[in-house]
Amino acid sequence: MPPIVTDQMGRKVQLPAPPLRIVSLVPSQTELLAKLNLDKAVVGITKFCVHPEEWFRSKTRVGGTKEVKMDVIAGLSPNLIIGNKEENSPEDIRALEKDYPVWMSDIEDLEDALDMIRTVGLLTDRQPAAEELAGKINGAFIALGQQVQRLPPVSAAYLIWRKPYMVAARETFIDEMLQRAGFSNVFSRERRYPEVSLDAIAAREPEVILLSSEPYPFKEKHIAELQAACPTSDIQLVDGEFFSWYGSRLLQSPDYFRALRRR
Numbered sequence: 001m002p003p004i005v006t007d008q009m010g011r012k013v014q015l016p017a018p019p020l021r022i023v024s025l026v027p028s029q030t031e032l033l034a035k036l037n038l039d040k041a042v043v044g045i046t047k048f049c050v051h052p053e054e055w056f057r058s059k060t061r062v063g064g065t066k067e068v069k070m071d072v073i074a075g076l077s078p079n080l081i082i083g084n085k086e087e088n089s090p091e092d093i094r095a096l097e098k099d100y101p102v103w104m105s106d107i108e109d110l111e112d113a114l115d116m117i118r119t120v121g122l123l124t125d126r127q128p129a130a131e132e133l134a135g136k137i138n139g140a141f142i143a144l145g146q147q148v149q150r151l152p153p154v155s156a157a158y159l160i161w162r163k164p165y166m167v168a169a170r171e172t173f174i175d176e177m178l179q180r181a182g183f184s185n186v187f188s189r190e191r192r193y194p195e196v197s198l199d200a201i202a203a204r205e206p207e208v209i210l211l212s213s214e215p216y217p218f219k220e221k222h223i224a225e226l227q228a229a230c231p232t233s234d235i236q237l238v239d240g241e242f243f244s245w246y247g248s249r250l251l252q253s254p255d256y257f258r259a260l261r262r263r
Contacts, residue, residue: 003015003017005103005119005122005123007103007104007105007106007119008085008104008105008106008107008112008115008116008119009085009104009106011104013101013102013103014101015079015080015101015103015123016079016080016101017125018041018123018124018125019041019078019079019080019101019123019124020041020079021041021043021076021077021078021079021080022038022041022042022043022044022078022079022080022081022082022124023042023043023044023045023062023073023076023078023080023081023082023100024042024044024045024046024049024081024082025046025062025065025068025081025082025083025084025087025088025092026046026049026065026082026083026084026087026088026105027046027048027049027050027051027065027245028241028244028245028246028247028249029082029084029105029116029120029247030042030045030046030049030051030055030247031049031051031052031245031247031248031249032117032120032247032248033082033120033124034051034052034055034248035129035133035247035248036120036121036124036126036129036130036133037126037129038124038126039055041124042055042059043059043060043076043078044059044060044061044062044072044073044076044078045059045060045061045062046061046062046063046064046065046068047061047063047064048064048065049061051249060072060076062076065087065088066087066088066089066092067089067092068088068089068092068096070095070096073096073100074099078100079100079101080100080101080103080123080124081096081100081101081102081103082102082103082104082105082120083096083102083103083104083105084104084105084106084107085104085105085106086106086107088104103119103120103123105246107173107246108171108172108173108176109173109176110137110138110141110176110180110250112173112246113137113173113246113247113250114134114137114138116246116247117130117133117134117137117247117248118130118131118134121133121134133248133251136251137248137250137251140250140251140253140254140255141180141250141253141254143254144180144181144254144257144258145180147258148180148181148182148261151182151261153182153183153184154182154183154184154207154208154261155183155184155186155204155205155206155207155208156178156183156184156185156186156206156207156208156209156210157185157186157187157201157204157206157208157209157210157233158174158175158178158183158185158210158212158243159209159210159211159212159216159218159226160174160193160212160214160215160216160240161193161215161216162216162218162222164195164196164197165195165196165197165198165201166193166194166195166196167187167190167193167194167196167201168185168187168193168243169185169187169188169189169190169191169192169193169194170185170187170188170189170190170191170192171191171192172192172193173243173244173246174243174244175188177242177243177244177253177257178243180257181257181260181261182257182261183208183210186204186205186206187204198225198226198229198230199229201226201229201230202229202230205230205232205233206230206233207233207234208233208234208235208236209226209230209233209234209235209236210236210238211223211226211235211236211237211238212238212239212240212243212244213237213238213239213240213241214240214241214244215240218237219237220237223235223237236260236263238260239256242256242257
């Protein structure tokens with residue numbers, strides 16, 4: 001009998017060992033599969049799976065993270081689909097799991113991310129490489145924490161959307177990354193991704209306002225209206241992948257956070 005594993009949502013999933021035809025529905029997990037040298041096994045990705053670029057150009061795209069093309073996936077005959085609780089729609093996952101093994105991640109903090117990396121390595125017969133990667137990421141964040149604890153925290157608002165403005169609050173992976181980078185989230189009393197007004201942002205008096213490159217692509221032209229409402233805040237454009245991608249990209253995040261704090 002194929003092995004039965006429990007995913008991060010507590011679901012029992014029966015899998016072939018190892019799966020030879022994988023579809024990834026999450027950009028950060030697609031990048032992880034590439035890091036684990038699973039080029040031949042991965043047959044499908046989403047239109048948002050932009051890393052690695054070679055895969056983005058050559059792999060079959062199965063739609064978006066929340067608008068999966070069921071007919072395209074059927075044509076790929078996957079024996080493992082990897083998804084995420086937050087990034088994929090429950091309706092799509094319920095439909096897919098009727099026909100395929102679907103392993104789901106649920107990431108809120110660094111420990112969840114490291115567990116996901118190790119488990120994906122186990123599922124895909126890449127356990128030594130995944131363990132090594134998780135160890136390096138953990139070590140990099142330990143070193144970052146030792147440096148950050150010697151600095152005063154910087155109060156910050158992290159914006160992910162415009163019209164309406166939305167911020168990352170507590171119970172999000174972004175909030176976890178903010179804390180590990182030495183930022184104090186001024187919206188930590190709220191949950192998840194609340195809508196906020198310019199007045200609400202100004203009232204929290206953040207020392208720094210971080211404008212993410214994703215999911216909304218903030219640009220230089222968006223800084224002016226925020227600066228007018230929050231004249232004492234330092235407003236920075238940031239690469240959202242280092243705050244919200246919870247796969248192998250985490251290996252680079254500590255150095256990015258150090259540079260951001262220096263700025």
